[in-house]
Amino acid sequence: MGNVLALCEFHGDALKQSALSNLAFARAAAKEHGGDVVALLVGAGSAAAGANAAKYAGKVVTIDDPKLEHYLAETYAPIVARLAKEHGATVVTATATSLGKDLVPRVAALLDAGVASDIKSIAAKTQFVRPILAGNAYSTVDIGTPIVCVTVRQSEFEPAAELGAAGAVSTAAAGDIDSLGATFVKIDAQKSDRPELTDAKVVVSGGRGMKTGENFKVLEQLADLLGAAMGASRAATDAGMVPADWQVGQTGKIVAPSLYFAVAISGAIQHLAGMKGSKTIVAINKNKDEPIFQVADYGVVMEWEKAIPELITEIKKLKAAR
Amino acid sequence: MKILVTMKRVPDPTQKVKVTKEGHIDLTGASYIPNTFDEYALETALRLLENGESNTRQAGSEIVLVSLGPDDAGKEIRNGLAMGADRAIHVVTTDAEIDALVVAKVLQGVIEAEKPDVVVMGKQAVDGDSNLVGQMLAGKLGWPQATFAASVELADGGKAAVVGREVDGGVEYKKVNLPAVITVDLRIIAPHAVKNGVTPATFAYAGEGARLPSLKGIMAAKKKPLASKKLADFGAEPKPLIKELGVVLPPPRAAGQIVADIPTLVKKLADEAKAL
Numbered sequence: 329m330g331n332v333l334a335l336c337e338f339h340g341d342a343l344k345q346s347a348l349s350n351l352a353f354a355r356a357a358a359k360e361h362g363g364d365v366v367a368l369l370v371g372a373g374s375a376a377a378g379a380n381a382a383k384y385a386g387k388v389v390t391i392d393d394p395k396l397e398h399y400l401a402e403t404y405a406p407i408v409a410r411l412a413k414e415h416g417a418t419v420v421t422a423t424a425t426s427l428g429k430d431l432v433p434r435v436a437a438l439l440d441a442g443v444a445s446d447i448k449s450i451a452a453k454t455q456f457v458r459p460i461l462a463g464n465a466y467s468t469v470d471i472g473t474p475i476v477c478v479t480v481r482q483s484e485f486e487p488a489a490e491l492g493a494a495g496a497v498s499t500a501a502a503g504d505i506d507s508l509g510a511t512f513v514k515i516d517a518q519k520s521d522r523p524e525l526t527d528a529k530v531v532v533s534g535g536r537g538m539k540t541g542e543n544f545k546v547l548e549q550l551a552d553l554l555g556a557a558m559g560a561s562r563a564a565t566d567a568g569m570v571p572a573d574w575q576v577g578q579t580g581k582i583v584a585p586s587l588y589f590a591v592a593i594s595g596a597i598q599h600l601a602g603m604k605g606s607k608t609i610v611a612i613n614k615n616k617d618e619p620i621f622q623v624a625d626y627g628v629v630m631e632w633e634k635a636i637p638e639l640i641t642e643i644k645k646l647k648a649a650r
Numbered sequence: 651m652k653i654l655v656t657m658k659r660v661p662d663p664t665q666k667v668k669v670t671k672e673g674h675i676d677l678t679g680a681s682y683i684p685n686t687f688d689e690y691a692l693e694t695a696l697r698l699l700e701n702g703e704s705n706t707r708q709a710g711s712e713i714v715l716v717s718l719g720p721d722d723a724g725k726e727i728r729n730g731l732a733m734g735a736d737r738a739i740h741v742v743t744t745d746a747e748i749d750a751l752v753v754a755k756v757l758q759g760v761i762e763a764e765k766p767d768v769v770v771m772g773k774q775a776v777d778g779d780s781n782l783v784g785q786m787l788a789g790k791l792g793w794p795q796a797t798f799a800a801s802v803e804l805a806d807g808g809k810a811a812v813v814g815r816e817v818d819g820g821v822e823y824k825k826v827n828l829p830a831v832i833t834v835d836l837r838i839i840a841p842h843a844v845k846n847g848v849t850p851a852t853f854a855y856a857g858e859g860a861r862l863p864s865l866k867g868i869m870a871a872k873k874k875p876l877a878s879k880k881l882a883d884f885g886a887e888p889k890p891l892i893k894e895l896g897v898v899l900p901p902p903r904a905a906g907q908i909v910a911d912i913p914t915l916v917k918k919l920a921d922e923a924k925a926l
C-alpha cells in the first residue's frame with residue numbers, strides 16, 4: 329500500500345487546469361496502489377489555494393513560505409522528496425508542464441526513484457504508457473524502484489471532477505531552504521487574455537509561411553473570434569515571429585484541442601507530434617503535397633492571405649445566422 | 651574553463667518507425683545521428699569558450715564529450731570531436747543495459763573524476779523523448795540546474811551564468827553559480843544566444859543549426875583522444891530499473907478530405923465535424 333503525492337500548480341486561490349489532469353491520474357494510481365491522493369501545493373501563497381484543492385483531493389498539504397516566492401528546482405525538490413517520505417508515497421506525480429518537467433526528475437534523483445515522463449496512461453501499478461519517437465510509437469515502461477515518479481501529459485487525462493466532500497487541508501513547514509546559490513532574476517512573459525495553449529478548446533497555429541510576426545495578427549483575429557489559443561511551428565518561433573512558448577510539437581507544447589488550425593505549416597513529424605491528438609484538424613497551405621494534409625481532416629489548398637480573411641468573414645456570418 | 655558535454659546517438663528521426671515481432675522498436679539497418687539537442691549543447695560549449703569573431707578558442711579551455719552507447723557510436727563521437735570538442739569518453743554499453751538512472755550515475759562518476767566547471771547537455775534525447783537525465787544528474791550532484799536554456803550569459807567573471815529558460819509562460823531568467831548543469835533548448839543556437847564576454851556583442855552567429863565540422867576539424871579529430879570505458883568503471887551496473895515492456899504503433903488517423911473553398915470548409919466544420 330502506498331499513497332500518491334500529486335504536486336499541483338496553482339494560480340491565485342485556485343488550482344491550474346493542468347493540475348486537474350494530474351489529479352485524474354493520481355486517482356487512478358491511488359487505486360492501483362491501494363492508498364490515498366495527497367495533493368501538494370508548494371510556494372508562497374499556496375495556502376490560499378488549499379480550499380480549492382480540497383474539492384479534488386481527500387488530503388491537501390500546503391507549504392507556504394515567503395522564501396518560496398519564485399519557483400526554483402533547487403528549493404522545491406528537497407521539499408517534495410521529504411513530503412513523499414513523510415506521507416508514505418509510492419507515487420510522486422506532476423503534470424508535464426515546464427515546472428513539472430524541470431522538477432520531478434530532480435526529486436526522483438533525491439529519492440533514487442525511476443521516472444516515467446510525459447505519460448499518456450497507466451497500464452498497471454508500476455507500468456505506464458508513454459509516447460516516444462515524436463509520438464510515432466507508444467512504449468509501455470515498468471518502473472522497478474520502490475518509489476515511482478511520473479509526469480503526466482495534460483492532453484491525455486480528462487480533468488478530475490470535484491469530489492462529493494471536501495478533503496482535509498493541512499500545512500507543513502518548508503524546512504531549511506537552500507537554493508544552492510541559484511536565484512530567480514526575472515520572467516519575460518507576454519500577457520494575454522487568450523486561454524492557455526494546453527487548456528484551449530481551439531488552437532490556431534501559424535508556420536514559416538506566415539513570413540512575419542506582423543502577419544500573425546490576422547491569425548490572432550481568427551483566434552479571438554473562436555476564443556482560441558495561438559500556436560506556432562518551430563520555424564515561426566525560431567524566426568522570432570512569435571514567442572517561443574507558442575511552439576507546438578515534440579519539443580514544445582503538446583495540445584489536443586477539439587479544433588486545430590495549421591496555417592502555412594508543412595507538417596514535419598516534430599510538429600505533428602504536438603497536435604496529432606486534436607479532434608478535428610484543419611490545414612491551410614498553398615502546396616497540396618505537404619504532409620500536413622495527411623493528418624488533416626479538412627484541407628484547403630490556398631494561400632493564407634486569401635484564406636484567413638475569408639474564413640473570418642464566413643465564421644462571422646455563421647455566428648450571426650445562429 | 652572546462653566544459654563537459656553529453657551526447658547520445660539516436661536513430662535518424664526521418665526513418666519510418668517499425669516494430670519487431672517481439673514488440674520493440676526495429677532498428678535493423680537503421681541509420682543514426684547525434685541527438686540534435688546534444689549538437690546544440692556542444693555548439694553552446696564552443697560559443698562559451700571561443701571568440702566567435704576571430705574564431706579562436708580561449709587558451710586553457712577544454713571541452714570533454716561523454717557518450718554512453720554501443721561500440722559503433724564512435725562515428726557520432728568523432729563528429730563531436732571534429733566540431734571542436736577536445737577529447738571524448740565513450741562508455742561502451744547497449745540501450746538495453748541502461749536507463750536514465752544508469753546514465754545519470756555514470757555521468758556523475760565521470761564528473762567527479764573530470765571536475766568540469768559546467769555541464770552542458772541537450773534537454774531531451776529525441777528517441778525516448780524522456781527529458782530526464784540533466785535534472786537527475788544535477789540532483790545527484792547537488793548542483794544547481796538551468797534547464798531548457800534559450801540563452802546563456804556568463805556572469806561574475808565566469809563564476810556564474812544567467813540562463814534564459816523557455817518556460818510555459820515565457821522566458822525565465824535564472825542565475826546559477828557554477829558548477830551547474832545546463833540543458834539547452836532549440837533557441838540556444840540563435841545568433842546572439844550565448845554571451846561569454848569575449849565574442850563582441852555585435853557578432854552574430856549564422857546558420858540554422860550547430861556548426862558543421864570543417865575539413866581541418868575532421869582531420870584533427872582523428873588524433874584527438876577517445877577513451878573507451880565500461881559501466882563498471884563508474885560503479886554502475888547494467889541493470890535498468892526503467893524497463894521497456896513493449897511498444898505499439900499509434901492508431902492511424904482516418905483519412906481526411908480536401909475541400910474546395912472556405913465557405914465549404916466552414917459548412918463542414920459546423921455541420922459535419924460539429925467543431926464550430
Ligand SMILES: Cc1cc2nc3c(=O)[nH]c(=O)nc-3n(C[C@H](O)[C@H](O)[C@H](O)COP(=O)(O)OP(=O)(O)OC[C@H]3O[C@@H](n4cnc5c(N)ncnc54)[C@H](O)[C@@H]3O)c2cc1C
Nearest residue numbers: 535536537561562563577578579592594598599614631632
Ligand atoms: C530536434 C528538433 C526538434 C524540433 N521540434 C519541433 C517542434 O516541437 N515543433 C515544430 O513545429 N517543429 C519542430 N522542429 C522543426 C521541424 O522539423 C520543422 O522544421 C518545422 O516544424 C517547420 O516549420 P514550418 O512548417 O512552419 O516551416 P516549413 O516546413 O518551411 O513550412 C512552411 C509552409 O508554409 C507554406 N506556405 C508558404 N507560404 C504560404 C502561403 N502564402 N500560404 C499558405 N501556405 C504557405 C509552405 O507550403 C510550407 O508548407 C524540430 C526540429 C528538430 C531538429
Ligand SMILES: Nc1ncnc2c1ncn2[C@@H]1O[C@H](COP(=O)(O)O)[C@@H](O)[C@H]1O
Nearest residue numbers: 656657658718772774775780781782783
Ligand atoms: N546514452 C547517453 N549518453 C550520453 N548522454 C546521454 C545519454 N542519454 C541521455 N543523455 C543526455 O541526457 C540528455 C537528456 O536525455 P533524456 O533524458 O534521455 O531525454 C540528452 O540530451 C543527452 O545529453
